[in-house]
Structure formats: structure tokens, C-alpha cells
Amino acid sequence: MDKIFEQFVQDLSMHDSTPEIERLLRRTLDQYGFSCFAYLSFAPRGDDDDTLVMTTYPSSWVEQYCANRYDRIDPVIARSITTTLPFAWSGDRFDTELTNKQKWLLDEASEFGIRHGVTIPIHDRQGKVATLTLAACDSRSAFDARVEQYRHQLHLIAIYLHAQLRNVTPPHISPLRPCLTQRERSCLQWAARGKSALDTAEIISVSRRTVVFHTENAKRKLGVATVQQAVAKGLMYDIISM
Structure with a gap:
């Protein structure tokens, strides 16, 4: 495992607040060449108060997104609820057929420099869903090559990150977990x-x-x-x- 990931794991274990964890995530992803990202944790069909967001997206886009409740039509969120596999997306490349509103949403995001990306979904035992999305507006081929180069580390970062953020507010322990000594x-x-x-x-x-x-x-x-x-x-x- 590379040094960036090893340092992330060591530092993550020492952070017990959301702001500290967010700063660590920003620093780590920037070292891998992903300065534009969004982490979202939510309970499907749950309370909005249970949602956590960390992002480097343009603030004007975040404000517009939240004000218009685009999460209700966002195809990335919809796809993340139904799969545990990472997936790439863009306005002209998506795993599922998009509605006109969803196409319009992706077109609008591209105006803010969010033209394509890859999303790593996480489903935990408490029914929560989290996504770590890496986005870019530069060359798709260069972006895809960078994602492929670090795909294993990025997937583990998403899992470790979500687990540590849950530790900030400990969840109910599932009785279905494997039994270890x-x-x-x-x-x-x-x-x-x-x-x-x-x-x-x-x-x-x-x-x-x-x-x-x-x-x-x-x-x-x-x-x-x-x-x-x-x-x-x-x-x-x-x-x-x-």
C-alpha cells in the first residue's frame, strides 16, 4: 500500500471531529490529484438532519443545489442507493437511463466545472448510504487513468472515512456482524x-x-x-x- 494511504490511516485514527477529518480528506485526495470531491452520508427516506456533507465543489453550486433540493432528482444519488459498486458518470455516460430533469441537472453542474466523475457508494449495517464522489472538468481520459491507477486506495479511503465519521456519533451495533474473538x-x-x-x-x-x-x-x-x-x-x- 502506498505512503499516502498509510499516512491517511494513521492520521485518521487520531482525529475525532468532523472538521479535522474533512481537512485530512482534502489533503489526502489532493495528493492523489483529486481536488474536486464530495462526500455525502444520508439515510434513504430518512431525516434531513441525519445528512452529512463534505465537499470542495464551488460554493455557488452547493448553494443552488441545496436551495432547489436537487438531491431529489440527482441521478448519482439515485444510482448510489441501488448499488455498492463504484461507477463513472457524465452527462453523456451513465449506467441508467436519465430523465430530462436529470440530464438538465448534469448539464447545469457542468457549468460549474463538474463535468464527469466517479462515485464510490458505501452501504453500512445501520441502513445508511454514503458516497465519495471525485469530479473533474479536465480531460476525461486523464481523469479516468488517474482513477484506475488509485482505485483500490480510493475505495478503501471511502470505507475508512465513513467508519471514522460514524465513530464521531457511534451507531447501534448490528447483531448480524461476524463473531470474532x-x-x-x-x-x-x-x-x-x-x-x-x-x-x-x-x-x-x-x-x-x-x-x-x-x-x-x-x-x-x-x-x-x-x-x-x-x-x-x-x-x-x-x-x-x-
Whole structure:
């Protein structure tokens, strides 16, 4: 995993306020070359008070968007509710057929420099949906190439970000989460904070081999292939925290 992502994970675990997390997100995405983004967390058919927004979109567009309640017709939001897979979009490229109002909305956004982008949806166990959208007005081919280069890191950033923001206001713990032992949770917890297996072994006073054993068990129970994926899933299931 690259240094930018490793630093993001380490710094994220030390931030417990929304403004601090937003500044970290801005700095991290800017290092990857994505200065224009929007993070949105909401409960479908829920209360507007339960919505959280972080964005670098032009303030004039954000004000216009909110004043006109464009979220009710936004095709990016509508698509995010129905899928967990990242998707690319633009006024002339979308996964689903757009209504005239939705086409008009994307055309209007392009006037503010938001011409195309990619959105990473997140669905958590408490019924909330979050989206991390990276947008651009420059060359689509260059933008798509940059997204492809960092797609794994960007997906994990979205998951880690959402999990830490939930920790600011702890959610109800789902009874359907996978059952990990205390030692397995501990090993994942330290991995989430950027510690290696050797570091963790020294912290919890066991051998590195024991840490690897418990980490592998956690990966198997969570149905993933890597430690990073195990941490991400552990965060989503509220098994561990940042």
C-alpha cells in the first residue's frame, strides 16, 4: 500500500471531529490529484438532519443545489442507493437511463466545472448510504487513468472515512456482524491503526506468529483476502474502530 494511504490511516485514527477529518480528506485526495470531491452520508427516506456533507465543489453550486433540493432528482444519488459498486458518470455516460430533469441537472453542474466523475457508494449495517464522489472538468481520459491507477486506495479511503465519521456519533451495533474473538479483534484493531504484525506482537506481548494466526482467522471469518480488506470490513461491521 502506498505512503499516502498509510499516512491517511494513521492520521485518521487520531482525529475525532468532523472538521479535522474533512481537512485530512482534502489533503489526502489532493495528493492523489483529486481536488474536486464530495462526500455525502444520508439515510434513504430518512431525516434531513441525519445528512452529512463534505465537499470542495464551488460554493455557488452547493448553494443552488441545496436551495432547489436537487438531491431529489440527482441521478448519482439515485444510482448510489441501488448499488455498492463504484461507477463513472457524465452527462453523456451513465449506467441508467436519465430523465430530462436529470440530464438538465448534469448539464447545469457542468457549468460549474463538474463535468464527469466517479462515485464510490458505501452501504453500512445501520441502513445508511454514503458516497465519495471525485469530479473533474479536465480531460476525461486523464481523469479516468488517474482513477484506475488509485482505485483500490480510493475505495478503501471511502470505507475508512465513513467508519471514522460514524465513530464521531457511534451507531447501534448490528447483531448480524461476524463473531470474532477478543484476540482477533485486537489484532485487527492495531492493523487499523497502521501497525504491522511485528508491531502488534510487541504491543500485546505475543509472538508475531500468533498475531498472524489470529489475523488469518479474522480474514477467514470476514471472507476477505487481505489485512486491509479485513480492517475495512471490520470497520463497516463495527467490530473495530479507528
